[in-house]
Amino acid sequence: MGMTNIKSVSRNTWLTLCASLAGIILLFVIEENFDRFTMQIFKLCAINVILALSLNLINGFTGLFSLGHAGFMGIGAYTCALLAMTPAQKEANFILQPIVPWLLDVHLPFLPALLASGLVAGLLGWLLGVVAMRLRDDYLAIATLGFSEIIRVVLTNAQPITNGSLGLKGLPRYTTMWWAWGSAIVVTVFLVLLIKSSYGRAFKSIRDNEIASEAMGINVFGMKVLSFAISSFLAGIAGGLLAHYLTTIDPKQFFFLKTFDILLIVVLGGVGSITGSIIAAIAVTASMELLRFLDGPLNFGFMVTSGTPGLRMVFFSALLMIVVIFRQQGLMGTSEFSWDALARIGLLPRRKRSHRSNGKTGKERVE
Amino acid sequence: MMGALLETLDVHKQFGGLVAVSAFSIRVESGEIVGLIGPNGAGKTTSFNLITGVYKPTRGRVLFDGRDITRLALHDITRLGIARTFQNIRLFKDMSVLENVLVAQHMRMGTNLFEATLRLPSYLRKEKHIHEQARALLAEVGLDALEGDKATSLPYGKQRRLEIARALATEPKLLFLDEPAAGMNPQESAELMDFILKIRDQFQLTIVLIEHHMQVVMGICKRMYVLDYGVTIAHGTPEEIQKDPKVIEAYLGAP
Ligand SMILES: Nc1ncnc2c1ncn2[C@@H]1O[C@H](COP(=O)(O)OP(=O)(O)OP(=O)(O)O)[C@@H](O)[C@H]1O
Ligand SMILES: [Mg+2]
Numbered sequence: 248m249g250m251t252n253i254k255s256v257s258r259n260t261w262l263t264l265c266a267s268l269a270g271i272i273l274l275f276v277i278e279e280n281f282d283r284f285t286m287q288i289f290k291l292c293a294i295n296v297i298l299a300l301s302l303n304l305i306n307g308f309t310g311l312f313s314l315g316h317a318g319f320m321g322i323g324a325y326t327c328a329l330l331a332m333t334p335a336q337k338e339a340n341f342i343l344q345p346i347v348p349w350l351l352d353v354h355l356p357f358l359p360a361l362l363a364s365g366l367v368a369g370l371l372g373w374l375l376g377v378v379a380m381r382l383r384d385d386y387l388a389i390a391t392l393g394f395s396e397i398i399r400v401v402l403t404n405a406q407p408i409t410n411g412s413l414g415l416k417g418l419p420r421y422t423t424m425w426w427a428w429g430s431a432i433v434v435t436v437f438l439v440l441l442i443k444s445s446y447g448r449a450f451k452s453i454r455d456n457e458i459a460s461e462a463m464g465i466n467v468f469g470m471k472v473l474s475f476a477i478s479s480f481l482a483g484i485a486g487g488l489l490a491h492y493l494t495t496i497d498p499k500q501f502f503f504l505k506t507f508d509i510l511l512i513v514v515l516g517g518v519g520s521i522t523g524s525i526i527a528a529i530a531v532t533a534s535m536e537l538l539r540f541l542d543g544p545l546n547f548g549f550m551v552t553s554g555t556p557g558l559r560m561v562f563f564s565a566l567l568m569i570v571v572i573f574r575q576q577g578l579m580g581t582s583e584f585s586w587d588a589l590a591r592i593g594l595l596p597r598r599k600r601s602h603r604s605n606g607k608t609g610k611e612r613v614e
Numbered sequence: 615m616m617g618a619l620l621e622t623l624d625v626h627k628q629f630g631g632l633v634a635v636s637a638f639s640i641r642v643e644s645g646e647i648v649g650l651i652g653p654n655g656a657g658k659t660t661s662f663n664l665i666t667g668v669y670k671p672t673r674g675r676v677l678f679d680g681r682d683i684t685r686l687a688l689h690d691i692t693r694l695g696i697a698r699t700f701q702n703i704r705l706f707k708d709m710s711v712l713e714n715v716l717v718a719q720h721m722r723m724g725t726n727l728f729e730a731t732l733r734l735p736s737y738l739r740k741e742k743h744i745h746e747q748a749r750a751l752l753a754e755v756g757l758d759a760l761e762g763d764k765a766t767s768l769p770y771g772k773q774r775r776l777e778i779a780r781a782l783a784t785e786p787k788l789l790f791l792d793e794p795a796a797g798m799n800p801q802e803s804a805e806l807m808d809f810i811l812k813i814r815d816q817f818q819l820t821i822v823l824i825e826h827h828m829q830v831v832m833g834i835c836k837r838m839y840v841l842d843y844g845v846t847i848a849h850g851t852p853e854e855i856q857k858d859p860k861v862i863e864a865y866l867g868a869p
Contacts, residue, residue, distance in 0.1 A: 440732075440733060445741070446727055449717060449720050452709065455708050458688075462668070462688055463697075463718040463720075464692040464693055464720065464721030464784050465721065519708070581708055
């Protein structure tokens with residue numbers, strides 16, 4: 248039975264390699280052929296994938312209702328921007344009050360700046376976690392929401408560091424398609440490895456039954472803080488990418504409602520499914536653009552409405568309600584994409600042995 | 615004098631105005647199987663919760679292996695070697711049977727986030743080892759063929775056995791079983807008795823169990839404590855307990 252297993256492992260590996268190659272070629276084709284507007288949407292998809300995955304880690308896999316994501320994005324965005332802008336750019340931005348001297352001359356390449364934005368957000372997430380992870384459910388949600396708003400207020404008022412409500416303009420357009428999707432892929436791979444590791448099992452056990460988890464020797468508090476810090480780190484990275492994608496940031500963008508946009512994606516995709524978050528992030532981001540016409544004047548043939556800005560969001564809110572009422576598990580529930588699952592529903596030729604065979608040959612079975 | 619493996623000294627627990635457990639003092643020697651019985655609401659589960667660290671006593675001390683564990687966190691108590699099952703089954707419901715056991719092994723696996731996410735060879739070795747152990751435990755409780763199933767899809771009796779396997783995976787010295795035979799027929803209860811004796815010897819365990827099936831308690835416990843309204847009303851061998859007028863009164867009402 249070992250043989251069939253080795254074969255199926257290598258089949259899956261092959262399929263994964265082919266799919267990756269196809270993906271890279273696809274990115275090339277997109278890069279070469281599409282106009283700038285479409286390209287921007289593709290990049291935004293990648294950033295939203297990272298955001299959805301990071302929120303899903305804490306809400307879906309660890310079972311903690313956190314609403315602080317907008318704040319961590321903001322921290323990441325500002326950190327990255329301030330580290331990556333040139334001194335000249337900074338001087339041009341800070342017209343009301345000059346930037347603090349120690350920040351003026353820092354000028355890092357994009358990669359270290361991006362990592363720093365993750366680290367700063369992660370550190371703050373860790374600190375908040377140590378305080379807030381003693382709270383439960385709605386209290387935790389309120390505390391993290393409050394934290395997110397505090398961040399925004401600080402960003403608005405720390406004039407010599409953040410340029411206050413004027414925001415930062417003219418950031419280098421670093422977030423290319425390769426950066427955006429490269430980061431999304433790295434984050435996805437990291438999260439898959441994390442969730443399938445012993446730590447991922449510990450996270451899920453907390454979600455499923457906190458007391459039993461603690462009784463089985465899991466340091467629940469420590470694990471929650473860890474998960475929260477990782478999630479904040481990833482939100483910070485996404486924020487950094489977003490800053491250099493938009494090239495203009497200001498505190499209003501990190502209003503707490505931004506968190507709900509991401510929550511929408513996570514819930515639609517399936518709370519506790521990496522695959523679901525990825526698909527939903529892409530689908531929602533794309534349809535946000537495709538449905539842009541809803542905000543403008545609508546021609547029904549017999550009547551023409553004047554434009555109703557925000558009608559798009561009504562559509563998504565209605566969709567969210569329908570999902571919450573009729574399909575709470577979202578698109579994927581807690582299941583994940585796998586080649587074997589595709590084979591099971593008949594989209595790939597079936598393997599000879601059932602997937603529950605007992606032959607364990609190496610790490611593919613380690614799940 | 616040899617120290618007992620577990621000793622509780624005058625433990626009390628009060629929930630608001632309700633005294634759930636009072637003056638609870640028991641002694642359990644290494645290798646024993648001790649029973650804890652009493653009518654519904656007597657405070658049996660609460661005393662388990664007090665010893666294992668789910669609740670903190672209002673008063674009194676708990677000593678394990680000569681060490682004061684009264685104020686320790688639940689997971690630290692587990693690390694010292696106390697494991698338990700739950701009366702109202704608490705499995706990790708969205709995880710597989712195998713994963714339920716693997717979670718309990720995380721504590722003794724000695725891994726770190728870095729080696730685990732990077733899948734370093736050292737991690738893969740540990741992971742392989744705990745998988746082997748987990749499967750062996752599942753085989754022990756007869757669930758090896760169901761390792762991929764969702765834990766809560768199992769029938770009730772099997773869920774109870776999975777809880778025992780999961781508790782054993784923490785490598786305890788002292789095991790608390792809260793009504794392991796609940797919902798079992800006499801045939802299954804008899805099998806359970808043999809099973810408890812077997813794991814006691816195989817894993818060198820000391821066991822304390824709560825049970826309403828008198829046949830089970832009387833069959834495997836050399837000693838037992840009887841609780842009623844939080845008070846320990848009797849303590850002794852099964853024969854002594856059966857004859858004790860206070861116990862008869864507690865179970866049957868006034869004589
Ligand atoms: N967390 C709690 N808060 C308030 N009261 C509680 C709590 N836990 C238990 N009690 C009360 O303490 C008393 C003892 O309950 P406990 O669960 O220990 O009884 P038990 O002996 O295990 O009963 P059973 O045989 O029904 O399982 C009961 O009156 C119960 O209502
Ligand atoms: Mg009970």
